[in-house]
Amino acid sequence: MFTPKSLRRLATDPKASRRKFLLQIEKVKPQPDGIDYPHMKRRDFLQTGAIGLPLQAQAMAQSTPRYNGKPALKITDIQTFLVNAGGRNLCFVKVLTDQGIDGWGEAYSVGPDEATVATIKDFKGWLVGKDPRNVEYLWATMYNFTRFPGGAVINAAISGIEHALWDISGKAAGLPVYMLLGGKCRDKVRVYQGTGGATPQQLAENCKRLIAKYGYTALKMAPHPNGSQSMPWNAVTRAAGQRAEAARNAVGPDIDLGFDAHATIFEPIRAFNMAEAIRPATPYFIEEPIRMENVDALQTLKQKINIPLATGECLYTKFDFRQILAKQAADIIQPDICLAGGIMELKKIAAMAEAHYVVVAPHNPMGPLATMINVHFAASTPNFLILEYHPDDESPRKNLIKDPVMVKDGYLPIPDKPGWGYEVNQEAFAHYPPKPWHRGFAYGADGAPDYI
Numbered sequence: 001m002f003t004p005k006s007l008r009r010l011a012t013d014p015k016a017s018r019r020k021f022l023l024q025i026e027k028v029k030p031q032p033d034g035i036d037y038p039h040m041k042r043r044d045f046l047q048t049g050a051i052g053l054p055l056q057a058q059a060m061a062q063s064t065p066r067y068n069g070k071p072a073l074k075i076t077d078i079q080t081f082l083v084n085a086g087g088r089n090l091c092f093v094k095v096l097t098d099q100g101i102d103g104w105g106e107a108y109s110v111g112p113d114e115a116t117v118a119t120i121k122d123f124k125g126w127l128v129g130k131d132p133r134n135v136e137y138l139w140a141t142m143y144n145f146t147r148f149p150g151g152a153v154i155n156a157a158i159s160g161i162e163h164a165l166w167d168i169s170g171k172a173a174g175l176p177v178y179m180l181l182g183g184k185c186r187d188k189v190r191v192y193q194g195t196g197g198a199t200p201q202q203l204a205e206n207c208k209r210l211i212a213k214y215g216y217t218a219l220k221m222a223p224h225p226n227g228s229q230s231m232p233w234n235a236v237t238r239a240a241g242q243r244a245e246a247a248r249n250a251v252g253p254d255i256d257l258g259f260d261a262h263a264t265i266f267e268p269i270r271a272f273n274m275a276e277a278i279r280p281a282t283p284y285f286i287e288e289p290i291r292m293e294n295v296d297a298l299q300t301l302k303q304k305i306n307i308p309l310a311t312g313e314c315l316y317t318k319f320d321f322r323q324i325l326a327k328q329a330a331d332i333i334q335p336d337i338c339l340a341g342g343i344m345e346l347k348k349i350a351a352m353a354e355a356h357y358v359v360v361a362p363h364n365p366m367g368p369l370a371t372m373i374n375v376h377f378a379a380s381t382p383n384f385l386i387l388e389y390h391p392d393d394e395s396p397r398k399n400l401i402k403d404p405v406m407v408k409d410g411y412l413p414i415p416d417k418p419g420w421g422y423e424v425n426q427e428a429f430a431h432y433p434p435k436p437w438h439r440g441f442a443y444g445a446d447g448a449p450d451y452i
């Protein structure tokens with residue numbers, strides 16, 4: 001019987017014959033801990049050809065069980081809860097283990113939320129019995145074995161489960177999750193809130209009210225007025241300029257103001273017009289000035305405008321963000337931790353961005369748990385910029401978490417308890433049953449569907 005050690009020696013011995021190695025590789029048996037070595041058969045090796053053999057062989061020989069610690073910890077169940085606390089549903093994910101350590105996550109609400117629930121149920125069959133602390137292995141299990149690159153539903157499901165695995169890992173280790181991801185690189189997390197107003201005056205009032213109440217040092221708003229899809233273009237840009245000016249005058253020169261076009265402008269040249277209209281207000285960034293499908297168009301636009309360009313809330317995983325970064329198509333990326341693949345995926349995306357001198361301002365429109373998970377990301381990520389935030393100080397949002405996070409002077413504290421450091425209030429869920437939710441509809445003046 002060959003052991004991993006002797007197999008490794010055989011695989012790396014230049015004198016070992018290929019046939020001898022192929023014969024022995026089939027004799028490797030599952031280890032006592034139940035984790036199989038990679039399922040590579042002799043036929044697979046033959047198909048790789050002589051050139052592929054050395055790397056394949058070394059990879060197999062160097063494989064070791066992914067976790068040997070004691071005591072063992074196994075996933076026993078995965079549950080999903082749709083909760084409507086106003087607006088869209090929140091999708092909470094709970095992973096249970098055989099030792100009573102539960103982990104919580106939040107999956108993005110895409111709209112057809114029952115599809116996300118069904119996907120998580122499907123993944124459950126692949127994950128029960130596995131050690132939840134092998135997060136990379138389980139992430140690859142979900143991502144790789146889906147085969148087709150996932151869209152919003154698949155990646156939301158993966159994200160929600162992934163969060164819960166980290167929560168369990170932190171609780172099992174007795175550490176906050178950020179301590180498993182590199183530790184703290186800041187003392188608190190800067191946040192901003194989105195606001196609006198039907199008129200420039202109302203927008204200005206809302207800006208002043210939020211800063212007075214929460215101490216924000218940054219805010220975000222749509223530049224275009226409501227109903228802009230059916231308005232003449234000059235009316236849209238003129239109104240955008242008035243709105244930006246009113247907001248700037250309301251907050252003074254030193255509050256950072258982001259402007260979110262919500263990917264509703266189709267033509268890059270009109271996005272450039274919009275950027276020019278709001279430029280006198282010295283924006284912190286312009287967000288999703290055009291849609292996300294054409295990265296080349298975004299790259300061209302970025303080279304023209306003189307405002308930092310932010311985008312990314314509709315993109316998934318490191319693979320989507322690779323295109324944005326490789327083409328230098330954004331100054332700020334905005335992955336969503338509930339959609340892009342989870343907290344580790346955001347860490348990887350952030351590391352890629354760091355090498356391109358790009359900063360990360362996570363998209364965060366979901367629930368209070370999502371905010372907490374983002375705090376762990378922000379705490380441990382050097383090129384974090386600022387986090388989107390919705391206050392959890394009023395019902396029903398504040399009822400969903402025991403002792404929810406509160407903003408102070410525009411910053412969130414970083415917890416020091418194990419896992420996420422906050423407990424989900426599962427008992428409250430029954431009071432807020434899910435409701436059908438859809439983003440809405442928007443049409444041009446001629447009745448044609450527009451973007452929203």
Ligand SMILES: [Mg+2]
Pocket residue numbers: 260262287288313
């Ligand atoms: Mg946005």
